[in-house]
Amino acid sequence: MTVKGSAALIRLASNPKCEVLGAMVMQEGSEKKFYERVIGAPYDREFGERQSSRRRGTQFEQNAYAGDARLLREAIATTWNLEPDALTVRNLMDSYPGGKDDARIARLKITRTILQDAKAGRAVPDLIIQPQLLLPTRPGPRPYFFIAPDLLVRSPVTGLYLPGDLKSFIVRENEVAPSDLARVRLQLGAQILALRHEYHAIDPSIAVETKGMLVFSKPNGLRPHAPRLEDLGGAVEAVQIGIAAFLRHRARIDGLRVGAEPYTVAADLVPNFQDSCLASCVMAQWCRQRVAGRTGDMGDAARNILGDLELNHVIGLMQGSVQPANDQERIIAEQLRTIASRNGQGRAA
Numbered sequence: 391m392t393v394k395g396s397a398a399l400i401r402l403a404s405n406p407k408c409e410v411l412g413a414m415v416m417q418e419g420s421e422k423k424f425y426e427r428v429i430g431a432p433y434d435r436e437f438g439e440r441q442s443s444r445r446r447g448t449q450f451e452q453n454a455y456a457g458d459a460r461l462l463r464e465a466i467a468t469t470w471n472l473e474p475d476a477l478t479v480r481n482l483m484d485s486y487p488g489g490k491d492d493a494r495i496a497r498l499k500i501t502r503t504i505l506q507d508a509k510a511g512r513a514v515p516d517l518i519i520q521p522q523l524l525l526p527t528r529p530g531p532r533p534y535f536f537i538a539p540d541l542l543v544r545s546p547v548t549g550l551y552l553p554g555d556l557k558s559f560i561v562r563e564n565e566v567a568p569s570d571l572a573r574v575r576l577q578l579g580a581q582i583l584a585l586r587h588e589y590h591a592i593d594p595s596i597a598v599e600t601k602g603m604l605v606f607s608k609p610n611g612l613r614p615h616a617p618r619l620e621d622l623g624g625a626v627e628a629v630q631i632g633i634a635a636f637l638r639h640r641a642r643i644d645g646l647r648v649g650a651e652p653y654t655v656a657a658d659l660v661p662n663f664q665d666s667c668l669a670s671c672v673m674a675q676w677c678r679q680r681v682a683g684r685t686g687d688m689g690d691a692a693r694n695i696l697g698d699l700e701l702n703h704v705i706g707l708m709q710g711s712v713q714p715a716n717d718q719e720r721i722i723a724e725q726l727r728t729i730a731s732r733n734g735q736g737r738a739a
């Protein structure tokens with residue numbers, strides 16, 4: 391788990407109301423480090439992607455990129471009925487490998503040059519492997535996120551590049567697990583926004599489509615399945631909401647911390663605990679404690695139906711010992727009494 395780059399944007403898009411997440415994104419270092427600084431104890435649970443999944447992902451990418459990306463070209467060519475051998479490839483990792491900022495900036499410069507060349511009608515590759523983009527979040531002390539799609543693919547229809555992501559999830563009968571798909575769609579949404587930013591720096595009139603390419607694995611042999619071209623308008627919007635939330639949270643955190651590190655004000659921030667936190671965030675147990683005794687502790691469904699209330703208040707409504715504060719609570723009280731009477735639970739005297 392990391393809260394840097396596009397991973398941070400996906401987390402914020404999934405839970406834009408969480409201020410603690412905003413502090414995690416602002417804080418230097420890993421999510422695990424953030425936990426340890428806030429709690430003051432080591433994080434002793436399973437953390438991050440499993441080694442086996444990481445190995446599988448790396449192997450899938452190696453297979454796809456080997457031999458001038460032969461398997462990838464064959465898979466992508468099917469999308470537009472092209473000839474795989476006619477597709478040209480440039481792998482930017484060959485020139486500037488690694489994840490350090492200087493290598494990323496070198497790849498960013500090449501990516502920008504290719505986009506400019508394409509706009510000027512000069513020869514450019516059909517596939518750019520491991521390009522680098524930036525997504526600005528001005529104004530403020532962290533002015534951008536580094537966004538690194540696995541590839542940019544030039545559409546023969548529009549002449550514009552669209553982002554593509556390789557995932558070693560297995561496609562069976564053209565279906566992928568919904569939770570995997572939702573995460574990857576948000577990732578592509580962030581990539582589209584970053585690509586739009588780069589294109590608009592060249593020419594603001596360029597209309598970048600909200601489309602992206604997903605390349606999953608065949609069930610056997612970690613070979614690319616026929617890609618899916620996805621319309622990602624909803625994902626782009628969700629990421630924009632996440633960025634707007636980050637800017638709001640950052641302003642509040644900066645006001646609270648007055649120069650100290652972001653983790654120091656975590657206890658003053660408002661979390662937004664959801665069921666999905668349990669599987670996605672190191673702070674889940676800490677945030678769950680903060681909703682203990684409230685409807686949120688019973689899960690998203692209970693909080694959505696009942697509202698964010700104390701459980702004692704809900705029990706009081708059911709028993710008639712607490713007067714409803716509004717129409718919503720009046721309806722809840724009636725429904726709970728109906729259910730209680732069906733189950734033989736009496737009203738308070």
Ligand code: SF4
Pocket residue numbers: 405408409410411661662663664667668671672673674675677
């Ligand atoms: S666990 Fe806490 S910090 Fe993490 S996303 Fe959920 S509410 Fe936010």
